Amino acid sequence: MSIETAERQDTAAVAPEQPMLEVKDLVVRYGRGRKAAAVPAAVDGVSFSILPGETVGLVGESGSGKSTIGKAILGLQKSAGGTIAYQGEDITHAGAAKRRALGGELRAVFQDPNSSLNPRQTVGASLAEPLRLRGVTAAEAREKSEAMLERVGLPREAVDRYPSQFSGGQRQRIAVARALICDPRLVVCDEAVSALDLSTQAQVLNLLADLRDERGLSYLFIAHDISVVQFLAQRVVVLYRGQVMESGPAAAVTEAPKHPFTQALVAASPVPRPAEQAQRRAAREALGVRTAAAVAVSPGGCPFSQRCPLATELCTSERPALRKVGASDVACHYA
Numbered sequence: 001m002s003i004e005t006a007e008r009q010d011t012a013a014v015a016p017e018q019p020m021l022e023v024k025d026l027v028v029r030y031g032r033g034r035k036a037a038a039v040p041a042a043v044d045g046v047s048f049s050i051l052p053g054e055t056v057g058l059v060g061e062s063g064s065g066k067s068t069i070g071k072a073i074l075g076l077q078k079s080a081g082g083t084i085a086y087q088g089e090d091i092t093h094a095g096a097a098k099r100r101a102l103g104g105e106l107r108a109v110f111q112d113p114n115s116s117l118n119p120r121q122t123v124g125a126s127l128a129e130p131l132r133l134r135g136v137t138a139a140e141a142r143e144k145s146e147a148m149l150e151r152v153g154l155p156r157e158a159v160d161r162y163p164s165q166f167s168g169g170q171r172q173r174i175a176v177a178r179a180l181i182c183d184p185r186l187v188v189c190d191e192a193v194s195a196l197d198l199s200t201q202a203q204v205l206n207l208l209a210d211l212r213d214e215r216g217l218s219y220l221f222i223a224h225d226i227s228v229v230q231f232l233a234q235r236v237v238v239l240y241r242g243q244v245m246e247s248g249p250a251a252a253v254t255e256a257p258k259h260p261f262t263q264a265l266v267a268a269s270p271v272p273r274p275a276e277q278a279q280r281r282a283a284r285e286a287l288g289v290r291t292a293a294a295v296a297v298s299p300g301g302c303p304f305s306q307r308c309p310l311a312t313e314l315c316t317s318e319r320p321a322l323r324k325v326g327a328s329d330v331a332c333h334y335a
């Protein structure tokens with residue numbers, strides 16, 4: 001091997017992989033004008049990226065801004081600041097034509113399958129719709145729909161039935177089929193398994209994992225339950241009131257959380273075994289974290305300071321920046 005070739009290979013080895021998605025300093029506000037300025041931003045300076053084939057889990061309590069981030073990525077909600085780049089291209093303010101063009105590559109699965117399945121349309125018609133929009137013939141769309149249904153574990157005949165003729169778990173499989181039928185690159189799964197019972201949840205999670213591995217998909221996997229996120233995600237981002245509290249490799253964040261809020265979230269996560277559940281409850285009480293309802297929004301400093309058992313004066317006066325702690329990034333003065 002010549003020196004020149006060796007050098008070229010070295011350069012290739014260190015070249016960073018282009019993210020499938022890169023979100024930088026994203027800010028999203030609801031409402032307009034003075035009304036919008038009066039309420040805290042729903043998403044307040046959030047950054048993360050997703051590599052090709054990677055699953056990033058987004059967790060946080062209800063109202064922390066998870067769905068708002070998903071909507072901003074999908075172009076369903078305007079951003080007030082920051083950027084969203086898809087495969088290196090800035091799509092933050094992409095217009096309708098660009099969004100339409102991206103529609104096949106950037107898909108979503110929501111908690112309620114009825115949001116993507118029209119109850120008055122057969123399953124086949126719902127699945128064919130995104131394909132027909134992309135110029136696929138009716139016959140080809142039907143064949144693809146049947147094959148996709150088979151892939152998600154349903155009979156091919158399901159094309160001629162209506163959503164109401166299926167169970168909740170089966171309907172969610174149909175929603176997954178509809179999201180994946182156009183061969184997308186990135187799928188936003190927003191509480192995609194949260195409405196399902198535990199065993200159906202496990203089946204749909206396994207299906208999502210298999211499809212990801214087969215097709216090299218990237219997922220933004222949104223859930224309020226950190227143990228569900230842990231199953232699929234390679235990296236986890238923890239949100240609190242629109243801000244990132246901690247992010248890092250899934251094992252580090254879920255098994256050795258550094259931020260007091262992540263610790264509380266892990267301790268609050270339900271587990272199927274009663275003995276372990278009792279241990280978790282004791283750990284949660286020992287942390288001394290107050291409930292969200294018990295406190296008002298912090299006016300400044302760390303957004304978690306009014307609930308945090310470790311809070312000091314510094315916490316209420318200065319917002320902690322994200323900094324490296326072990327393998328994770330943590331926004332806490334004392335982590």
Ligand SMILES: Nc1ncnc2c1ncn2[C@@H]1O[C@H](COP(=O)(O)OP(=O)(O)OP(=O)(O)O)[C@@H](O)[C@H]1O
Nearest residue numbers: 030031042060061062063064065066067068069224
């Ligand atoms: N359409 C809307 N108009 C005004 N405020 C909204 C709207 N949608 C969400 N919000 C507010 O924005 C914040 C974030 O909401 P979001 O739905 O993103 O939270 P979430 O983390 O997805 O919660 P959940 O776990 O309950 O789904 C909340 O304070 C919510 O009240």
Ligand code: SF4
Nearest residue numbers: 302305308315332333
């Ligand atoms: S910065 Fe202070 S209030 Fe915020 S999480 Fe850390 S210790 Fe708690």
Ligand SMILES: [Mg+2]
Nearest residue numbers: 066067068191
């Ligand atoms: Mg939500």
